[in-house]
Every structure is written in structure tokens, then in C-alpha cells.
Amino acid sequence: MTTEYWRWKEYNWKDPDIDWKEARNITVGVDVGSVSSQAVVMTDGELFAYSNMRTGSDSPESAENALNWALEDTGLTLDDIHYAVGTGYGRINVPFADRAITEIACHGRGANYMYGPTVRTILDMGGQDCKVIQVDEKGKVQEFLMNDKCAAGTGRGMEVFADLLEIPIEEIGELSFQIEEEPEPVSSTCVIFAKTEATGLLRQGWPKNDVLAAYCSAMALRVVALIERVGVEEDFAITGGIAKNAGVVQRLTKQLGLVALEPKHDTQIAGALGGALFAQTLAVKEGRVSA
Amino acid sequence: MKANYGYHDGSGDFFITIDSNLCTGCVECISACPADVLEMITDDYDDVVAAVKEEHRKKIKYSCAECKPVDEQPPLPCVSACEPGAIIHSW
Amino acid sequence: MVSIGVDMGAKNIKVVVLKDNEVVSKALVTAGLDTEGALKKALQAASGEAGLEYTEADYITATGAGRKDVPMANDELTEVGAAVRGALHFFKDARTVIDVGAEEGRGVRCDAEGRVIDFVVNEKCAAGAGAFCEAMARALEVPLEEFGPLSLESDREIPMNAQCAVFAESEVVSLVHAKTPKQDIARAVHDAIASRITSMVRRVGLEEQVALVGGLAYNVGFIDSLKRDLETEVLIPPDPEYAAAIGAAVVAAERGLKASEGGENS
Ligand code: SF4
Ligand code: SF4
Numbered sequence: 001m002t003t004e005y006w007r008w009k010e011y012n013w014k015d016p017d018i019d020w021k022e023a024r025n026i027t028v029g030v031d032v033g034s035v036s037s038q039a040v041v042m043t044d045g046e047l048f049a050y051s052n053m054r055t056g057s058d059s060p061e062s063a064e065n066a067l068n069w070a071l072e073d074t075g076l077t078l079d080d081i082h083y084a085v086g087t088g089y090g091r092i093n094v095p096f097a098d099r100a101i102t103e104i105a106c107h108g109r110g111a112n113y114m115y116g117p118t119v120r121t122i123l124d125m126g127g128q129d130c131k132v133i134q135v136d137e138k139g140k141v142q143e144f145l146m147n148d149k150c151a152a153g154t155g156r157g158m159e160v161f162a163d164l165l166e167i168p169i170e171e172i173g174e175l176s177f178q179i180e181e182e183p184e185p186v187s188s189t190c191v192i193f194a195k196t197e198a199t200g201l202l203r204q205g206w207p208k209n210d211v212l213a214a215y216c217s218a219m220a221l222r223v224v225a226l227i228e229r230v231g232v233e234e235d236f237a238i239t240g241g242i243a244k245n246a247g248v249v250q251r252l253t254k255q256l257g258l259v260a261l262e263p264k265h266d267t268q269i270a271g272a273l274g275g276a277l278f279a280q281t282l283a284v285k286e287g288r289v290s291a
Numbered sequence: 292m293k294a295n296y297g298y299h300d301g302s303g304d305f306f307i308t309i310d311s312n313l314c315t316g317c318v319e320c321i322s323a324c325p326a327d328v329l330e331m332i333t334d335d336y337d338d339v340v341a342a343v344k345e346e347h348r349k350k351i352k353y354s355c356a357e358c359k360p361v362d363e364q365p366p367l368p369c370v371s372a373c374e375p376g377a378i379i380h381s382w
Numbered sequence: 383m384v385s386i387g388v389d390m391g392a393k394n395i396k397v398v399v400l401k402d403n404e405v406v407s408k409a410l411v412t413a414g415l416d417t418e419g420a421l422k423k424a425l426q427a428a429s430g431e432a433g434l435e436y437t438e439a440d441y442i443t444a445t446g447a448g449r450k451d452v453p454m455a456n457d458e459l460t461e462v463g464a465a466v467r468g469a470l471h472f473f474k475d476a477r478t479v480i481d482v483g484a485e486e487g488r489g490v491r492c493d494a495e496g497r498v499i500d501f502v503v504n505e506k507c508a509a510g511a512g513a514f515c516e517a518m519a520r521a522l523e524v525p526l527e528e529f530g531p532l533s534l535e536s537d538r539e540i541p542m543n544a545q546c547a548v549f550a551e552s553e554v555v556s557l558v559h560a561k562t563p564k565q566d567i568a569r570a571v572h573d574a575i576a577s578r579i580t581s582m583v584r585r586v587g588l589e590e591q592v593a594l595v596g597g598l599a600y601n602v603g604f605i606d607s608l609k610r611d612l613e614t615e616v617l618i619p620p621d622p623e624y625a626a627a628i629g630a631a632v633v634a635a636e637r638g639l640k641a642s643e644g645g646e647n648s
Contacts, residue, residue: 140336144293151547301508353578354581
């Protein structure tokens with residue numbers, strides 16, 4: 001197995017221009033995913049600080065680590081936080097959370113903040129799942145679909161191909177365009193059968209890049225089918241690890257006939273950001289801070 | 292909100308769509324389902340609605356198999372039980 | 383009467399020679415890139431063993447995904463029909479035939495004449511076929527032929543959460559890391575696939591007796607799990623992998639007979 005699928009660094013960030021001591025409503029959203037965890041701190045509706053780290057084997061500990069790292073050097077402590085929301089796959093295991101909210105709702109709300117109120121359709125392709133979320137101008141989810149059963153159409157499927165072709169995962173996008181002519185997409189959806197198909201193509205003498213291109217466009221086809229089940233309404237945005245793979249993204253937007261919005265922040269924090277935004281509202285609603 | 296529970300895999304599309312704008316929370320579908328696939332949840336927007344249980348979402352094609360014999364498929368119990376028509380199956 | 387059945391699969395080509403309703407020889411050749419060459423090779427191997435040339439056969443029937451690409455065949459038969467006839471050749475009271483190969487699983491209900499009443503196919507997802515077992519055996523680093531027997535040593539039921547063969551591989555690896563005994567993992571794998579096959583078969587309506595054919599019918603671990611799930615006995619013919627080719631040969635013999643009778647009458 002390849003060492004790491006989506007290469008990204010663990011890091012934290014804070015806005016030096018914000019003085020949290022003046023804030024009336026301080027909230028946090030923590031997204032504990034199967035691969036990575038993020039914590040986002042918000043002060044009066046503004047993004048103040050965040051962190052992004054790998055999820056360890058223990059969910060509560062991962063949540064605490066992410067929070068502590070986001071709070072590092074800010075002078076803030078857990079006691080200063082008015083409301084905390086946990087989200088993601090490990091959301092019920094966030095020890096300091098006041099409420100757990102699904103990643104779908106948080107992702108929708110986070111994307112609304114990140115891309116602005118015109119965003120309607122969000123495609124999120126992670127390492128182990130693929131989601132399509134449709135939101136209104138407030139970021140409220142109108143329709144969603146989540147596919148976490150099948151590896152086809154997830155980062156994991158791409159990883160299997162990177163292994164097979166012995167190509168570093170982050171080079172796939174670029175290499176898949178170094179071809180003479182766009183090949184027919186791989187016909188099998190199933191990753192296991194697609195692998196067999198690809199082995200056959202290599203044996204027939206296909207260059208590796210052509211096989212990659214055939215897989216990228218097959219993956220784009222599958223994802224387009226999922227998006228179309230929910231319906232594509234503009235504006236359209238792509239988040240998650242696959243957003244970094246141009247081989248899939250370009251083929252996908254071409255098939256849809258759409259361009260994807262450019263994000264203002266790292267899209268990996270969308271879920272945690274949405275959590276912090278929900279927390280802002282809930283803190284007022286539950287009387288923790290005055291409106 | 293329309294929730295699509297289920298999946299797409301090599302063998303096809305298997306989704307149960309439940310529309311929370313239509314679901315009245317009457318619980319009829321839950322008692323109608325012979326395979327204990329559905330439950331009531333309070334969703335993220337505080338609506339009490341029917342949903343497909345987590346443990347069935349990745350194998351819904353198999354969970355619903357008994358309601359879908361290949362010869363002459365009778366109306367699905369959950370769909371018939373739902374008066375406002377909030378439940379739709381994709382397959 | 384000498385008839386030949388050809389099962390033109392995506393991976394393998396199987397040929398069976400039938401003489402007076404008895405299987406006299408069989409051959410399996412990997413399809414590879416040169417399918418035409420492989421087909422000839424398989425035909426020659428099987429007919430050679432029976433002491434004849436394949437051109438001497440009275441009738442040839444082809445089945446399998448590539449059945450249209452068998453120029454020497456007199457006609458063809460669907461895969462479902464062929465599997466049923468192959469199973470009924472050995473067990474005439476079988477009414478449900480389960481056929482699980484590497485790439486697909488099928489459940490068929492048939493009548494006493496071997497006519498198909500209903501069938502379901504599970505294809506294009508490795509999780510519902512033999513490829514699932516192969517991938518899991520590899521993840522567990524157990525040779526495929528030992529995987530089934532290993533499963534029988536387990537007396538514990540542990541659940542497998544992943545439904546997808548790709549995600550299940552990772553689950554197997556983490557179970558190994560968690561020091562779960564290999565036999566229990568093997569059983570979990572066979573239980574998982576058996577339960578998928580069972581719910582598929584229930585859609586056609588299970589009727590006894592039940593016959594199992596296809597490559598997975600060699601796997602004792604799967605058979606054990608399937609019996610437990612179906613709560614009934616499962617009959618397995620000799621050479622279960624050849625069931626479709628045998629079925630095609632049986633049908634070829636019938637058709638050959640009819641053709642020659644028709645010829646005499648006219
Ligand atoms: S189609 Fe293949 S990749 Fe998808 S769930 Fe089935 S086994 Fe997994
Ligand atoms: S189809 Fe049958 S098993 Fe599936 S949810 Fe409806 S009532 Fe339940």
C-alpha cells in the first residue's frame with residue numbers, strides 16, 4: 001500500500017488581527033474523520049484559528065489533540081469557549097462537545113461560508129467516501145447523498161491504481177494528461193475488476209499514462225452519475241482530497257459543462273468550520289451568550 | 292431536505308430517498324418494514340423524520356431483498372405505508 | 383452421440399465432451415489475449431483426451447459471456463440456462479441452482495425440465511462474487527486452497543463491517559494487527575459473502591433441493607457458511623466449475639439428436 005494517499009502536512013493557523021478577548025461568542029467545531037481531524041475556532045462569526053492533523057487510533061484523543069493545537073499560542077483555553085460542536089465519523093466521541101451534528105450538515109454550512117452564498121452543489125471526495133450536497137443560500141442542506149460503501153469514486157480507488165502502476169499519487173493528475181489521445185474510460189466500475197482490466201491494457205502494450213487517463217475519466221464518469229442523481233445546480237464547488245487531482249477534476253467539470261469555484265481556505269476544514277458556525281447559532285439559542 | 296441513503300457500486304444504484312419536507316413523522320413505515328431497516332431520528336435541523344438505519348446503509352440492496360422478489364414485485368411495504376409519499380426507492 | 387459444450391468465459395475457456403450422456407473429458411485454458419487460439423487449444427485438449435477430433439462431434443453448443451465468438455459451435459445457450467442444465471445433469475431434483483464464479487453470483491429457480499423460472503444476477507461488484515474471497519485470502523496471506531479449510535477451524539462469529547472488497551482488505555489487515563485469529567477472519571469473510579448470496583437467492587424464492595456450482599463450490603468454508611445461512615443442505619456436483627460447459631454439452635446432445643431425427647424423417 002502506498003505510504004500516504006493525499007499528501008498534506010499537519011498544520012495550524014490563526015488570524016493575528018483578531019483579539020479574542022473582545023469577542024462575545026467563541027465557539028469551536030471539531031471534525032474527527034477516519035483519516036484526518038480538524039478543529040476550527042470562531043469568534044463572533046469570524047474564522048479565528050484552525051488545525052489539521054492525522055486521526056490517531058483513539059477518537060477522543062484525536063479530537064483533543066486537534067483542539068489543543070488550534071488553540072496553541074492563542075492564549076485561549078477550553079474554558080473560554082462557549083459552545084463546541086463535534087462532527088465527522090467520530091463525532092459522538094468528542095469529549096468536550098456540547099452537541100454532535102452530521103458531517104453533511106456541517107459540510108454544507110462550512111461550504112456556504114467558504115465559497116459564499118451562491119454555492120448550491122458541493123462535491124466532496126475524500127479518501128473513503130464521496131458526498132454530494134445541495135444547499136440553499138444559507139447553507140442549509142436541501143438534498144444529499146453519501147457513498148461510503150464502494151471504493152470506486154473515492155481516494156481509495158485512486159490509491160489502488162497508484163499502487164498498481166507504481167506512480168506517486170500526487171503525480172497522477174498531471175501524468176494523465178501526457179497522452180496522445182484521450183482513451184476510452186475503463187469500463188468496470190468496481191476497483192477490483194478495473195484493476196484486472198488495467199492489467200490487461202498494460203499487457204496489450206498501453207502506456208501507463210493512457211491507463212491512468214482511462215481510469216481518471218472512468219472515475220469522473222461515476223462521480224458525474226452521482227452528482228446527477230442529486231442534480232447539478234450552480235454554483236458548483238469541489239472539496240476533499242480529489243480536488244487536488246486535476247486528472248479527475250478537469251474531466252469531471254468538462255463532462256458536467258461547469259467550472260468549480262475557487263476556495264478561500266483549505267477545503268479540508270469545511271466540516272469543522274460548519275460545526276463552529278452551528279455552534280455560533282446554538283450558543284445564542286441556548287442562552288450561553290447574549291444575542 | 293431529501294436524504295439519499297444507500298450507495299452506488301459496480302452492480303448499480305441502490306438508494307432510498309426520504310424527503311423530510313413530506314415526512315410527517317407518523318411512524319407508519321417503521322412498523323410496516325419487515326426487515327427493521329427504518330428508524331425515527333431527529334435530524335440536524337431538529338425535524339423528527341424517518342431514516343435508514345446506519346447499519347443498513349451499506350447493504351441496503353441485501354436488506355431490502357425480501358421485499359423485492361424477482362417475479363411480480365408487490366408494492367413495497369414502506370412506500371405503501373407512507374401516505375404523503377416521502378419514501379422513494381431507486382431500484 | 384458425441385456432443386461438446388464450450389463455456390467461453392472472460393478469463394477461462396472450458397470445454398466438455400459428452401458421449402452417451404456421460405462426461406468423458408474436459409479441459410480448461412486461460413483465455414489470454416489470443417482467445418481464438420486458446421479456444422482451439424481447449425477444444426483439441428478435451429477432444430484429444432476423448433480420442434477424437436472436435437470436428438467429429440455431432441453437435442457443439444457454446445455458452446458464457448463470449449459465446450458469440452465460437453465459430454465452430456452449432457448454436458448457443460445462455461449462461462443461466464447452461465448452469466441449470468449442468469446442475470440438473472447430476473441432481474435432477476434440484477430446483478434452486480446457485481452459481482458463484484470469480485466475477486459474478488447467480489441464483490436461479492428452475493422446473494423439473496431445467497427450464498429457468500426466475501433468476502437474479504449479482505455482477506460487476508467483486509463483493510458479491512468469488513473475487514471477494516480471492517482478495518481476502520491475499521490480504522490474509524493464506525493460499526486460496528487453504529482459505530476454506532481454515533474457516534472450518536473457527537467456532538466464533540465476528541462481524542465484517544466493510545461491504546466493499548477494497549475496504550474489506552483494509553479491515554482484514556487491521557483484524558490481523560489486532561491479533562484476531564486467522565481462522566476467525568476466514569470465517570467472517572465466508573459468512574459475509576454467504577449472507578450476500580443468500581439474500582440474493584431469497585429473491586428468486588428458495589426451493590429445495592439446492593445445488594451449488596461455479597468456482598466457489600470448491601471452497602468448503604463458503605459451503606459451510608452458505609448451508610448455515612440457507613438452513614438447508616447444499617448439493618455439489620463433481621467438477622462444479624464445469625457446470626455450464628456440461629450443461630451446454632447436455633443441451634448440444636439433445637439438439638443433435640433432434641436434428642438427426644429431423645434429418646431421417648425428411
Ligand atoms: S464494485 Fe468493487 S469497489 Fe465497489 S463496492 Fe463492489 S467490490 Fe468494492
Ligand atoms: S423495501 Fe421492505 S425492507 Fe426495504 S425499507 Fe421498505 S419495507 Fe423495509
